[in-house]
Amino acid sequence: MKADKNLLSGSTTLLVLSLLSSGDKYGYEMIAALEEKSDHTFTLKEGTLYPILHGLEREGAVSSYEKEAPSGRTRKYYHITRTGLRLLDSKKAEWQSFSKMVNAIVAEGGGALSPT
């Protein structure tokens, strides 16, 4: 099942920071990891990753460096900074509170809409 893109777009920063918290990665590596971890549920337009990464870099949440791959291709790696780790914590808390609220509403509704 593919995830609703609107659900995904609000949490891409959280996903990117989470992926980077386990180690430095380059752009395509993040996309591949995201797909693999979500069993191909999360597929975002790959270009949208870069405005997020560049924005996080501007905020100081990530830093970047270039490294040559064995194939000779130069890749830009991203590294999560301390500011990024703090941002990740706050995004996680935000997400947990949001999902708890959604779960509560969904559970209360019993999965059916009734006319008033």
Added chain:
Amino acid sequence: MPIPAYEEFCSRVCAHVRFKPARAAISAELTAHMEDHAAALMDRGLSPEEAEEQAILAMGDAGELGRAMDALYSPFWGCLRLWLHRALLLIVVLLLLLAAGRGGTALEEHRQRAAAIQHLEGQIGTEALSALADWSPGPVLSAGGYTLTAERAVLSGGEERTLSLLLRVRHSPWLRDPAFLRSLAGEDDLGNRYRGWYPDYPAFWEMDVSSAPSSPFSTVCLVEIRSIPAEASTLTLFYDRGGYRVSFPLDLKGGVAP
């Protein structure tokens, strides 16, 4: 070698990025991403053409991506950051040059001092038999950003004496060369006046100022005051021009006068 289809996609993205210096890095990163994706697809069995096409499609809308990047790279802030970076770099380079210049200046000062002392030693040598006193008066005057130090003084001769003074003037590099050295005059405690560089001056006392090469921070010169009567015990050097007068006395018996 860049694939034309990737280049075309990147130029459609970058057409929206108004801050031109950011375009090359954005293109390089997007191209690397598409190459990585295409390589992964080829590993799964797709042909290079199919992989290339899918890698580009997976990127999404070039215009949307370009506009999002443009929002991050505002031309105003981008240019400001670029110029601030350049200004910072320039300041660092200037500081390094200044530091290197100071090092060079210190060496040059050392060389000047060595040359001037050698010259003075040579003079002492010729008048060794009649050297009466040899001392280091030290800093004697500080005014207007200049510090004048009499590094060495040698009094020689018999009935008529010669005072050889090794003078150093230290000053900030933005101050003019201490041309006032050429306007220094002297007067002993008997009332005799000594003046250099004025051939038509009525006094018959002599003062020669031979300047060594100067650095931006200091000037060394050898001053010789000749024909000083043996009876004189103090000599006062002074600068007196345009209502500005500074002076310092030297004890001819070997020291700075109180």
